[in-house]
Amino acid sequence: MYRRVLLSATAALALTGGFAAAQDEPTKVGFVFVGPIGDGGWTYEHNQARLAVEEEYGDAVETVFQESVPEGADAERVLTQMALSGADLIFTTSFGYMDPTINVAQRFPDVKFEHATGYKTAPNVSTYSARFYEGRAVQGLIAGRMTESNRIGYIASFPIPEVVRGINASYLAAKAVNPDVQFNVVWAFTWFDPAKEADAAQALIDQGADVILQHTDSTAPQAAAAEAGDVITFGQASDMAEYAPMPRVSSIIDNWAPYYIERVGDVMDGSWESQQVWYGIDEGMVKIGEISDAVPDDVREEAMALRDAISAGETHPFTGPINRQDGTEWLAEGETADDETLLGMDFYVEGLSGEIPN
Amino acid sequence: MGLSTISPTLLVASLMIAATPILLAALGELVVERAGVLNLGVEGMMITGAICGFAAAVGTGSPALGFVAAAASGAALALVFGFLTQILLSNQVATGLALTLFGLGLSSLLGQGYSGIRPPPTARFDFGPLSDLPFVGRVVFGHDWIVYLSLALTALIWWFLTRSRAGLTLRAVGENHEAAHALGMKVVAIRLCAIAFGGACAGLGGAYLSLVRVPQWTEGMTAGAGWIALAIVVFASWRAWGVLVGAYLFGGVTVLQLNLQAAGVAFPVEYLSMSPYLVTIAVLVLMSARSGRRALGAPACLGKPFHASQ
The missing domain is CATH 3.40.50.2300 (Response regulator)
Incomplete structure (x- = not known):
């Protein structure tokens, strides 16, 4: 009895999901944070940029984030979860996520990744950092x-x-x-x-x-x-x-908003390419x-x-x-x-x- | 540069401050575990105490009221755990872990509007001319009242557990709840009281972080202190003075390693950073080498569910 209810509920979800997908599906952007968004420093600014992305694109974008993710094996699990749940672009915002990002990116070639402050790239992994x-x-x-x-x-x-x-x-x-x-x-x-x-x-x-x-x-x-x-x-x-x-x-x-908005836009219009950027005071990433x-x-x-x-x-x-x-x-x-x-x-x-x- | 720049007076004084939050939380957990209950939610109760105490202190302008609110909120959260584990007989380990997660989430929700605010200062206890004495003036007579409260609480809990009849009852409940029940002791009621006390202590410890030691509200600010408190109870082999030694040792090594670094002492930082944990492991090994669980002093009914029908 319960199993049948569960099955039909799942089927209904899958149907509506499929229906929604057939319509105009929002671009899903994931963020992985190393601290809580209320830390008043690093993660706070990344989250402000996430909010700026939402403001810029409105209903065309859906953002998800996970805070206080330890650097290491846990990050890989979180990233895999995000990729499986349909994220199109994932920002990993700490140096220690470098290897997990590269590992998960290999398994999900269609998902784009942006890793902050690292130095390893792949066809679907960009790095970005600021000249602090x-x-x-x-x-x-x-x-x-x-x-x-x-x-x-x-x-x-x-x-x-x-x-x-x-x-x-x-x-x-x-x-x-x-x-x-x-x-x-x-x-x-x-x-x-x-x-x-x-x-x-x-x-x-x-x-x-x-x-x-x-x-x-x-x-x-x-x-x-x-x-x-x-x-x-x-x-x-x-x-x-x-x-x-x-x-x-x-x-x-740290002013990440312009960069995040630009890269989400790139994914939306299909022009996203792997790159390595390092912006400073001149470009406005460091203020x-x-x-x-x-x-x-x-x-x-x-x-x-x-x-x-x-x-x-x-x-x-x-x-x-x-x-x-x-x-x-x-x-x-x-x-x-x-x-x-x-x-x-x-x-x-x-x-x-x-x-x-x- | 070198060791000469480290002032022993300031070192000991900051050691006591660094140790107080874990001391308070560990004392509370000690009583809970002595009553036979394992509450892994210390971290959650601490951080809830941290934000509730902070909010109350900012709202009323009185740090003392802040600490009262912190103790009350810690106790309230602990009683949720108590209700689930003692009345509904849920698994203590799972419920305790859930309490930690719940506390972390609840505190960041409650703390939304409080980041960047400065709490009213908690004044140092005024001992008059005694505070001007060299060394002891700062170390013994130069603290706020919570530090003295934590020390008094250590003595009180030691007295309660080893010298009072009520303490004997509490320990009986922790050692063998069925025998205690047969003797007419109210096992569940006693455990609920212990759980509430443990929560209040954890709340105080959390508020000490947000009102005195850091002093500000930041999400996730306990950063694992609750887990250290849990380890210290084991380290102390469930004795009140052992908890004091453990907390001061842990606080001491933490502060010392930062001071040594600041003084530029050429000693690998990694060893200093891991040293508190190494000491804990070493003591645990030494103690358990003596002879099994009994030597460790763990209450026999620790973590076991009790129902009067059994």
Whole structure:
């Protein structure tokens, strides 16, 4: 009896499904997020871009998302599920989804994949990332000018090229304006763990850091700095304006919406092709959040000038002479880093102490 | 740079703060498990306590009311678990896991409007001139009242479980519910009380995260603290002081590894990051090597369903 009801219900569903498919079926777009959409940072901005896609295309698009998906085998399961449920395009928004994305993409050649911040592509897998290091250079300049203890704390997440690049870029910019500056890097080995991030910020502040840079996704370090009083921070991935003007004095904002809208459009009109994009301040994927009143006018102008110069292509955050940490030459006088080295960056520049964990 | 930049005073003080949420949650779970109930929903009750406490503190401007609301919400959620497992006799493991998932979802729903808001500060307890003493001034007399509450609770639970008649009854229910029932003890009622108490403690622990330690509301902010609390109860072999040691050890290693990194000590980070878990495993192995389940001190009826008809 029950089985019969179940069968007929399934059949009815299949029929209506088939009917709907025969009509104008919306393009289904999936999103896989590494943290909760309310993290106030990285995942929050990806979700804002998802909402922008919905707004842009209305009924022609249907989006699905799953949040807090662990990087690794679980991601593969989630991706397979999304592909099976009829997604036409799937955005995987964290570095650790790289191999799962490639694996699942092989099994679903008709589904398009967009992987953020990775370097592996396939005929149906594109990669996209933002040149966050351009924003890091601007932060580094402000940090170098603002610090009084000359100790800058840096909460790093995982030892991957993107994070190492950020540390190097901000250090070089800080050092350029303040030769005495010293960076203390703490590896949290997490993208999102507010309590741990708060503890890391506290440890750095306890040891005399008066500027905290973060490459983790929550606003917990901002709260720890606010508690300490005379410590400044920068919004990471999202503006985090609720902590302005102090401790948050500026921010790097990831602006994914234009890219997501463009790529969903490409899938709709059939022009989607695999590509690798790496957009920066110039293309608008990286934005510098408003520099607050806590920063003196001359520093603000200097920071804006650096931002504009990077945007115009006049300045590159990695311009020689730069040595590697061990003293060997990386870039000669006037030479700028090529994208390939930057994408695989696994070394500190000279002046940074400590080792990058393996 | 080096070890000299680490201040022992600040290290111990931040260790105590880092350990308090798991200490509170683990104390609650200790009482629950001593009554013979395995509630795996600690994480869910913690995070529900975190948002309810946060919302109440922001709404009323009083952190104390926030903690009361957190305890109440944790207890309420725990009683859902209690109703399902004690009255309807559902599977405790499955129900506990479901409670965690439910708590995570419920909290992100309740927390929609609360991200980016700063809660009213929880003041440090004022000990007058005592707080100015070197070292002890900060470590012993420099905390907020929840830290002292958690320490008092440890002593109280130790006294309750080992020295009071009510505690003996609770343990009897946990060790052999059929014998306890035959002696006329109200097994289900006692367990429901224990479950509600455990939920209240977990809620307090969660609120300590959102109101003091972090202090802000972020979705999923407990990030596994509830599971650590569960492990600590086993680590402590179901004893109150053991829970305190376990929680402080865990908090201590976590804080120490971040401080060592910040000080630039050349020691591989991976080892430091895994060290709290390694210590837990090592202690578990050492304890279980003694002689089986009895030496571990697990209540004999832990996780077993009870119905008066049996």
